[in-house]
Amino acid sequence: MxxxxxxxxxxxxxxxxxxxxxxxxxxxxxxxxxxxxxxxxxxxxxxxxxxxxxxxxxxxxxxxxxxxxxxxxxxxxxxxxxxxxxxxxxxxxxxxxxxxxxxxxxxxxxNSKKEIEEPIYAVIDFPFSQENNVKNILKDTFNLLEKTYDKTVTLRGKVHKEKLEELKNNIFNIVVLDNY
Structure with missing residues (x-):
């Protein structure tokens, strides 16, 4: 607490x-x-x-x-x-x-909110089996991202850096491209 x-x-x-x-x-x-x-x-x-x-x-x-x-x-x-x-x-x-x-x-x-980092553009690629885990981490942001369903799920859009780190640390077989 x-x-x-x-x-x-x-x-x-x-x-x-x-x-x-x-x-x-x-x-x-x-x-x-x-x-x-x-x-x-x-x-x-x-x-x-x-x-x-x-x-x-x-x-x-x-x-x-x-x-x-x-x-x-x-x-x-x-x-x-x-x-x-x-x-x-x-x-x-x-x-x-x-x-x-x-x-x-x-x-x-x-007005003394902590500095919140601006979201950065990222491409996130992961297997279908991990979709619910990714949704749980990204929460509402997941619905705002552009989605492509092919052999894997690909998300494109702005995501906060801490969420990207959480994805990298908790989801297996995920590829995250950011800062490009």
Whole structure:
């Protein structure tokens, strides 16, 4: 489990249901990264959406605040609570709600995405038997590539370098031509 995932679980366990932008601000992380982690946790049934119109959560001083939902709030499931209790709390700060919300700080966190390399043009040739394995690695990119089915499957198009490396390392009988 990554540090950001640990922070999310421990924070929601500590403060109760919250929404993504407030959670990102409280744990001082990029909002898009928090959103992806929350989506993953919902898919794994670690977090769930709050269905009630009114939501209550805790402040830093253990005061309980009841508020009308105007965002999508998330809370821990039983599985999530169990996972949160197993995490050794590391030294990270959970900021207090409202009083310390800093929009400029959140914007700088959101805009500080790691440099993402541009995809490069590549030709990938592999046997039919490996098509599902290649699809699993490339995911949505697979559908965007030009495909030729002959004696083997040939893909042409732009692919991220790390995906090409993953293909080379995990698929046998694959030929990858890039940087030409």
């Amino acid at each position: 990554t540090d950001i995932e640990k922070k999310i679980l421990v924070t929601i366990d500590t403060i109760g249901p919250t929404f993504i932008s407030k959670l990102a601000n409280r744990i001082l992380e990029n909002q898009n990264e928090v959103r992806e982690c929350v989506r993953h946790f919902v898919k794994e049934k670690i977090l769930e959406r709050v269905e009630n119109i009114m939501v209550s959560y805790k402040t830093k001083d253990d005061n309980v605040v009841v508020k009308h939902r105007n965002h999508t709030y998330y809370q821990l499931t039983k599985k999530g609570k169990r996972l949160a209790k197993e995490i050794e709390v590391e030294d990270f700060e959970v900021r207090e709600a409202f009083k310390t919300y800093n929009k400029a700080l959140q914007n700088s966190l959101d």
